[in-house]
Amino acid sequence: MGDLTESQILDLILPILRRSDSPDVELGPGDDSAVVRAPHGTFTVSTDVLVEGRHFRNEWSTGYDVGWRAAMQNLADAAAMGARPTALVVALVLPATTTLAWLADFARGVAGACERHGASVIGGDISSGDSIVVAVTVLGDNDGRPAVTRSGARAGDVIAVAGRLGWSAAGLAVCGRVLQVANENGPVPAQVRAVVDAYLRPEPAIAEGVSASTAHAMLDVSDGLVLDAQRMAEASGVSVDLADPLAASAYDAAILREVAAWWGVPEGDQPGLVSEWILSGGEDHAMVAAFAPDEVAEGFRPVGVVVESLAGSAGDVLVQGRRWERDSGWQHFAH
Amino acid sequence: MGDLTESQILDLILPILRRSDSPDVELGPGDDSAVVRAPHGTFTVSTDVLVEGRHFRNEWSTGYDVGWRAAMQNLADAAAMGARPTALVVALVLPATTTLAWLADFARGVAGACERHGASVIGGDISSGDSIVVAVTVLGDNDGRPAVTRSGARAGDVIAVAGRLGWSAAGLAVCGRVLQVANENGPVPAQVRAVVDAYLRPEPAIAEGVSASTAHAMLDVSDGLVLDAQRMAEASGVSVDLADPLAASAYDAAILREVAAWWGVPEGDQPGLVSEWILSGGEDHAMVAAFAPDEVAEGFRPVGVVVESLAGSAGDVLVQGRRWERDSGWQHFAH
Known part of the structure; x- marks a missing residue:
């Protein structure tokens, strides 16, 4: 692709990305800026x-997967505010060796994720570089309702989760093995394929986040349920008691146990691994929110309660009665 | 920096970036999204x-320079729509070897550019990677006026420019030599220092763009006056006649001629090089706009006129009476 100009590249991908009919977009790609409508006077950005x-990894992810994931994790950041994602801009750094086929596939992935949730791609920038970098910015609209921050949880609230927990972490763990087995035409059970797909092309709980208008506080689980619950607790000045988060995610746990067994994890170690995936696995972009007990939004399952903090303990998370070690979970920069 | 977590890094740079008092910002950094006000119902994004x-290059640019430039070229993309830049988000990829001093310096550069033009940094993301990548997204507000696109130029309009032309291109050309001379404690004339500074820390014509509410069409000169005039002409279905763009930029030309002379360019070749810098040099982010002849905004100098296109010739640019070769100028991907 190194011999193409930026405008030739844009000519290829804009027709894939363009959605002409969104009422949110006043002016789409092609000018120095796009223009988006915000009829209620505010918008969200992330x-x-x-x-x-x-x-x-390029060995595991197709261009479609990369585009899909970049879009989805951003769409989830709008939904985590209770905002409807309206539009994306995409800044892309590509090595000169990237093929046009990869780029078109990437654009289809971005477009597919956006289409699923009614958002439009309205701008971007492309540069050459040593390795692929995708920086997406998402705009969202709360349609006149207040944005749901992470700081509004109150003692007595129910902590509830919408969406998958642990699938992406499990998929990442077994992805190499799955591709190897698939290459050798070996059997890969449906549950195992499902978690690998969840890792490659996550399905965040976007619709649930957008419609969680009764939530007092919300964020999307990007670094693990417990760590993200800790963040909510810290921001809200409370503590969180997750009495039995595994029981509340029995469906996830059953799938993940099958995956662990297929992967060859000894039976005695399976519950511990499943528990780690569910409590500390990120990247599925489930939504975790705090609700008044009688106002838990549709699609959310209770996993715990918000409690008063003792002095100096705001941000504590109890899991099955034990205090969780602070800041354990994914820490992007250190890994 | 490789042993720090993302939140430790944010603790360092957020105090540098935070501006607590902007009326445009409803919710700043720290949540899944920020919330920005758009009281007139639209906003711009780029x-x-x-x-x-x-x-x-890290040998030439400090962290401050990189932050300043990343912010300024984005602020210019809002101003090129006639929009007041309100807020930025910054996605940053850094090698683990990057020092905290570099990062703090980078943050000060972003903050300095934003402060100059009243914008706020309201969010970001940091990841590790092989080389530094900075992806900035800028939001802007037209305060109820229509956004100025590049497609509204009409035959009879005056083409006018605000801001510097050619300085950044000249600064890039001589930067290595200037640093070498400075290292050897040799003399560097003020004009030469000025163009190097313009390359390292551009000063786009942002205020002029924001207040150009009478413009029929506008864009910022990121790839050279002629190429960006061509883009305006193509989008507007007209042609552009730049009768004597060098005479209109006599101040720039005088500076650039001094630079060329200092650089050792033979006298007979200086006019050609100065002309190339002015007509094809990008990155100063001057504003080029089309106005009705009696409505040229303050700070803009006429450089040509908009003319009807002959059939099939929309987008032609005449320079001193000669047709300019299409698409000559900076083409980021190919270079």
Whole structure:
């Protein structure tokens, strides 16, 4: 692709990305800026970056997967505010060796994720570089309702989760083995394929987040349920008691146990691994929110309660009665 | 920096970036999304990426320079719509070898550029990677006026420019030599220092763009006056006649001629090089706009006129009476 100009590249991908009919978009790609409507007078904005070799591997992820994931994790950041994602801009760094086929596939992945949730790609920038970097910024609209921050949880609230927990972490763990087995035409059970797909092309709980208008506080689980619950607790000045988060995610746990067994994990070690995936696995972008007990939104399952903090203990998370070690979970920069 | 977590890094740079008092910002950094006000019901959005080794060199640019430039070129993309830049989000990829001093310096550069133009940094993301990548997204507000696109130029309009032309291109050309001379404690004339500074820390014509409410069409000169005039002409279905763009930029030309002379360019070749810098040099982010002849905004100098296109010739640019070769100028991907 190194011999193409930026405008030739844009001519290829804009027709894939363009959605002409969104009422949110006043002016789409092609000018120095796009123009988006915000009829209720506010909008949300968030940015997230994916780096080749850190967040994905080209041996495992197709261009479609990378585009899908970059879009989805950003769409989830709008939904985590209770906002409907309206539009994305995409900044892309590509090595000169990237093929046009990869790029078109990437654009289809971005477009597919956006289409699923009614958002439009309205701008971007492309540069050459040593490895692939995808930086997406998402705009969202709360349609006149207040944005749901992470700081509004109150003692007595129910902590509830919408969406998958642990699938992506399990998929990452077994992805190499699955591709190897598949290459040798070996059998790969449906549950195992499902978690690998969840890792490659996550399905965040976006619709649930957007419609969680009764939530007092919410964020998306990007670094593990417990760590993200800790963040909510810290921001809200409370503590969180997750009495039995595994029982509340019995469906996830059953799938993950099958995956662990297929992977050859000894039976006695399976519950511990499943528990780690569910409590500390990120990247599925489930939504975790705090609700008044009688106002838990549709699609959310209770996993715990918000409690008063003792002096100096705001941000504590209890899991099955034990205090969780602070800040354990994914820490992007250190890994 | 490789042994720090993302939240430790954010603790360092957020105090540098935070501006607590902007009326445009309803919710700043720290949640899944920020919330920005758009009281007139629309906002502008644009994204631009800088890559180490492509857009800047660490031997030449400090962290401050990189932050300043990344912010300024984005702020210019809002101003090119006639929009007041309100807020930025910054996605950053850093090698583990990057020092905290560099990062703090980078944050000060972003903050300095934003402060100059009243914008706030309201969010970001940091990841590790092989080389530095900075992807900034800028939001802007037209305060109820229509956004100025590049497609509204009409035959009879005056083409006018605000801001510097050619300084950044000249600064890039001589930067290595200037640093070498400075290292040897040799004399560097003020004009030469000025163009190097313009390359390292551009000063786009942002205020002029924001207040150009009478413009029929506008864009910022990121790839050279002629190429960006061509883009306006193509989008507007007209042609552009730049009768004597060098005479209109006599101040720039005088500075650039001094630079060329200092650089050792033979006298007979200086006019050609100065002309190339002025007509094809990008990155100063001057504003080029089309106005009705009696409505040229303050700070803009006429450089030509808009003319009807002959059939099939929309987008032609005449320079001193000669048709300019299409698409000559900076083409980021190919370079």
